[in-house]
Amino acid sequence: MPPARIPGDSSEQLDELPADPQTISAAAALLDAFDRQRQVDLAASLVARHLTLGHSPQALIATLAHAVLREDAGFHAYQMLEAGVRQFVAWGDTDEGRHILIAVARYLAAHSPTERASLQTADIARRLMRGGELHQEAGSS
Numbered sequence: 001m002p003p004a005r006i007p008g009d010s011s012e013q014l015d016e017l018p019a020d021p022q023t024i025s026a027a028a029a030l031l032d033a034f035d036r037q038r039q040v041d042l043a044a045s046l047v048a049r050h051l052t053l054g055h056s057p058q059a060l061i062a063t064l065a066h067a068v069l070r071e072d073a074g075f076h077a078y079q080m081l082e083a084g085v086r087q088f089v090a091w092g093d094t095d096e097g098r099h100i101l102i103a104v105a106r107y108l109a110a111h112s113p114t115e116r117a118s119l120q121t122a123d124i125a126r127r128l129m130r131g132g133e134l135h136q137e138a139g140s141s
Helices: 021-025 029-035 040-052 057-070 075-091 095-110 115-129
Strands: none
Touching: 029 040, 029 057, 029 095, 040 057, 040 095, 057 075, 057 095, 075 095
8 A cells, every 4th residue: 555645745735724723723623624534634634734834733732632532532542642742752843743743643533533432431321320330351241
């Protein structure tokens, strides 16, 4: 499989995307992309747009963390976010560093929204209210 293209590196234009940092990363565009399935390319383009305009990477990272937390994500999403942020800090605001945050956004968008996350809290609450256990030992029914 060929590597994913980096938004804005080829003839693709990012000019039609929002330019304001609050619109890109806060609640509007990026979180909206995570709310819908199959928005991997849009999420990557929004991150690329945010970073190429010179907006704060810290604000973008905070938005990515917010997206993971509200999704009630599993271990791998947290691990991907942490590793991506650490790598970005190591590389800095360079092309390579920006590519890392774009990859993180792609991964998170590919795993958002999850049906599990939207129903998990209600399912756990229902089981607990009925006196059930969260986890059962293997072999017990």
